[in-house]
Amino acid sequence: xxxxxxxxxxxxxxxxxxxxxxxxxxxxxxxxxxxxxxxxxxxxxxxxxxxxxxxxxxxxxxxxxxxxxxxxxxxxxxxxxxxxxxxxxxxxxxxxxxxxxxxxxxxxxxx
Numbered sequence: 001x002x003x004x005x006x007x008x009x010x011x012x013x014x015x016x017x018x019x020x021x022x023x024x025x026x027x028x029x030x031x032x033x034x035x036x037x038x039x040x041x042x043x044x045x046x047x048x049x050x051x052x053x054x055x056x057x058x059x060x061x062x063x064x065x066x067x068x069x070x071x072x073x074x075x076x077x078x079x080x081x082x083x084x085x086x087x088x089x090x091x092x093x094x095x096x097x098x099x100x101x102x103x104x105x106x107x108x109x110x111x
Contacts, residue, residue: 007087011076011085014080015080025077028081028082031081035078038073039071042070045067049064
């Protein structure tokens with residue numbers, strides 16, 4: 001089994017695929033709309049698998065991972081075309097959350 005790709009490798013692989021097969025990136029606004037669409041598709045499956053809705057004919061929970069990968073794909077496209085290094089952004093975000101929420105959740109009686 002091969003090692004999982006780093007976030008930087010995922011960004012590079014998506015960029016390579018776009019350059020090889022996709023011709024070019026869709027515009028940032030188009031990709032934002034596509035991201036919203038993909039999140040909606042993921043939400044639909046989550047509502048059916050974990051919520052109160054039932055699956056329609058032809059739908060299955062097996063598609064859940066594929067829908068999550070679609071969301072990741074478009075998010076990576078947006079990062080690439082706007083110059084965001086997701087590894088760097090993730091590390092900054094984790095540090096921010098850790099500092100801000102160091103004891104917040106442990107002290108939350110709702111949890």
